[in-house]
Amino acid sequence: MSRFTFFVSEAFRALRRQAAPSIAAIVTVGVTTLLVGVLIPVLRASESKNTEVREQIGLRVFLFADATKDDIKQVRGQIKGIDHVDGVDYISKQEAVQILKGRVEGDLKESLNELRGNPLPASFDVSLDDPDNLEAVQNDLQPAGPNGKPQPINPIIEEVNDARSETNQIREVTGDVQIYLVVIATLLLLASLLLIANTIRLSIYARRREVEVMRLVGATNWFIRWPFVVEGILVGLMGALIAIGVLWVGKVLVVDQLNSFALIDNFSTVSFAPLVLVLLGAAVVVSALGSGITLRRFLRI
Amino acid sequence: MALLGTRQRRNRAGSKPRRRGEPGPAHSEGRPPIVELRDATVVYPGGHVGLERVSLSVDRGEFAFVVGPTGCGKSTLIKMLIREVEAASGRVLIAGRDLERIPAGKVPMLRRRIGTVFQDFKLLPNRTVYDNVAYALQVIGAPRSEIRRQVPEILRLVGLQSKIHNYPDQLSGGEQQRVSIARSFVNHPPLLLADEPTGNLDPVTSIGIMQLLYRINRTGTTVLVVTHDREMVDKMRRRVIALEEGRLVRDQAGAGYTDESTTEFALRVRAEMGVGDEGHTNGDSTPGR
Numbered sequence: 016m017s018r019f020t021f022f023v024s025e026a027f028r029a030l031r032r033q034a035a036p037s038i039a040a041i042v043t044v045g046v047t048t049l050l051v052g053v054l055i056p057v058l059r060a061s062e063s064k065n066t067e068v069r070e071q072i073g074l075r076v077f078l079f080a081d082a083t084k085d086d087i088k089q090v091r092g093q094i095k096g097i098d099h100v101d102g103v104d105y106i107s108k109q110e111a112v113q114i115l116k117g118r119v120e121g122d123l124k125e126s127l128n129e130l131r132g133n134p135l136p137a138s139f140d141v142s143l144d145d146p147d148n149l150e151a152v153q154n155d156l157q158p159a160g161p162n163g164k165p166q167p168i169n170p171i172i173e174e175v176n177d178a179r180s181e182t183n184q185i186r187e188v189t190g191d192v193q194i195y196l197v198v199i200a201t202l203l204l205l206a207s208l209l210l211i212a213n214t215i216r217l218s219i220y221a222r223r224r225e226v227e228v229m230r231l232v233g234a235t236n237w238f239i240r241w242p243f244v245v246e247g248i249l250v251g252l253m254g255a256l257i258a259i260g261v262l263w264v265g266k267v268l269v270v271d272q273l274n275s276f277a278l279i280d281n282f283s284t285v286s287f288a289p290l291v292l293v294l295l296g297a298a299v300v301v302s303a304l305g306s307g308i309t310l311r312r313f314l315r316i
Numbered sequence: 317m318a319l320l321g322t323r324q325r326r327n328r329a330g331s332k333p334r335r336r337g338e339p340g341p342a343h344s345e346g347r348p349p350i351v352e353l354r355d356a357t358v359v360y361p362g363g364h365v366g367l368e369r370v371s372l373s374v375d376r377g378e379f380a381f382v383v384g385p386t387g388c389g390k391s392t393l394i395k396m397l398i399r400e401v402e403a404a405s406g407r408v409l410i411a412g413r414d415l416e417r418i419p420a421g422k423v424p425m426l427r428r429r430i431g432t433v434f435q436d437f438k439l440l441p442n443r444t445v446y447d448n449v450a451y452a453l454q455v456i457g458a459p460r461s462e463i464r465r466q467v468p469e470i471l472r473l474v475g476l477q478s479k480i481h482n483y484p485d486q487l488s489g490g491e492q493q494r495v496s497i498a499r500s501f502v503n504h505p506p507l508l509l510a511d512e513p514t515g516n517l518d519p520v521t522s523i524g525i526m527q528l529l530y531r532i533n534r535t536g537t538t539v540l541v542v543t544h545d546r547e548m549v550d551k552m553r554r555r556v557i558a559l560e561e562g563r564l565v566r567d568q569a570g571a572g573y574t575d576e577s578t579t580e581f582a583l584r585v586r587a588e589m590g591v592g593d594e595g596h597t598n599g600d601s602t603p604g605r
Binding site for chain 2: 017018021032224225227228229230231232233234235236238239
């Protein structure tokens with residue numbers, strides 16, 4: 016116990032003596048932790064939004080208006096025979112109108128009622144086992160004909176709706192955002208690591224006399240190293256605590272207020288306590304790593 | 317911890333204490349010499365030879381000088397004994413232990429049993445006298461009770477009990493060296509190495525430091541002093557080991573050695589050098605052992 020207090024008091028002494036680089040390192044660690052603390056919920060939210068969107072994606076197979084019951088039965092059988100097809104729902108012309116009526120409101124609803132006849136086609140709603148198999152199923156529904164153009168598997172099929180571009184776009188955008196954020200976070204992590212390493216390096220230089228004396232009187236290597244490691248971890252912890260404070264204020268002031276809006280109810284996918292633990296852990300690991308690198312390079316014992 | 321302890325080593329050829337110079341205190345009988353070099357050679361990276369085939373042996377309780385011009389290998393000898401540098405060939409034994417065979421992790425244990433004093437004191441400027449000495453005990457993990465007991469005691473021995481809370485820059489050169497000696501001796505190591513301990517000090521202050529080293533020697537500690545202060549070496553009348561270009565050129569027993577007390581020593585040397593009583597360091601006026 017007395018050793019532990021010795022290490023901690025030595026570390027604090029060193030931090031006080033070289034305040035400027037220590038503060039630079041603490042602030043950088045703070046900013047990094049803050050960014051990571053925002054990133055984790057955002058990534059989680061975009062991830063869940065992404066799967067949500069992808070789960071909604073199915074294929075819609077529209078039929079010509081003169082499709083008979085036999086045609087419908089035949090097409091249903093054909094679609095069911097395709098790999099990766101999870102379910103097939105027939106939506107008749109009448110059902111299509113009902114669905115449309117459910118979606119629109121006001122004047123449009125009234126004008127729908129005034130419609131004579133039903134302009135909507137009957138269709139099959141095809142759901143897939145995995146959104147990634149969308150293209151395969153689509154190709155099976157419309158294999159390439161003799162002239163190279165896609166040809167529906169049944170002449171009664173008027174159109175297979177093409178959700179390809181839509182899904183790809185969603186996938187690309189969320190993917191890009193994730194990569195972008197991860198790159199920024201990685202760069203900042205690197206900056207924190209190097210700044211902590213630099214702080215420790217300065218500390219080793221400032222305390223070279225202490226190190227020399229410790230070696231002369233026979234302090235063990237780890238007894239010499241520990242104060243520096245503790246110093247690095249203290250820098251990391253202080254930075255992390257600042258970041259967590261800012262995050263908490265942000266949570267109370269912004270996120271909790273916005274939570275009532277449906278738009279970002281995803282935002283609360285990560286609860287605060289585990290997030291804090293993850294951030295503290297990450298900051299400690301990064302700072303211990305930063306000190307470790309420097310000790311290996313600059314503390315010749 | 318028992319590296320330089322009292323246990324007997326298996327008898328090796330040539331490890332019997334060879335008496336050179338004055339007899340050490342009687343308790344050194346039958347134990348391996350505290351320092352023994354056999355053809356020790358140190359080669360620095362780049363090919364510079366620090367020491368070349370040096371063989372010598374220092375018994376427990378001896379007081380010996382190592383002299384020679386700059387670059388003769390005096391400091392290399394000290395560095396080799398605390399395994400700061402390793403011998404390229406030959407053997408270096410401390411209390412019968414071959415330094416080459418001490419694993420790197422045990423080197424700190426070796427250094428705990430060897431006190432070292434340097435010309436530039438190596439004190440920590442932002443710590444008080446007390447903290448400087450206590451630091452040496454703290455970093456080897458000594459319990460607090462032991463630190464509280466040992467530090468004032470050793471500061472009394474070096475005569476600095478009244479300057480306990482001063483910082484090094486408030487002390488004279490001689491007083492700073494006393495702090496440094498206190499720090500090196502607070503563990504009561506059986507071997508004390510001093511590299512030019514009076515190199516920065518005036519003759520009067522130097523006598524005080526030598527008297528202190530002699531006092532430590534009288535407690536049974538082997539003291540090895542590297543110096544080029546010819547006059548002091550002559551006055552001390554102790555064993556002199558002379559090095560030149562890394563080679564041992566002379567190993568001479570103390571001429572006219574007398575078993576005098578530290579006070580007698582100080583009085584005699586002052587008289588011979590024609591200097592008066594040292595006024596500013598109170599430690600020298602305390603009676604010797």
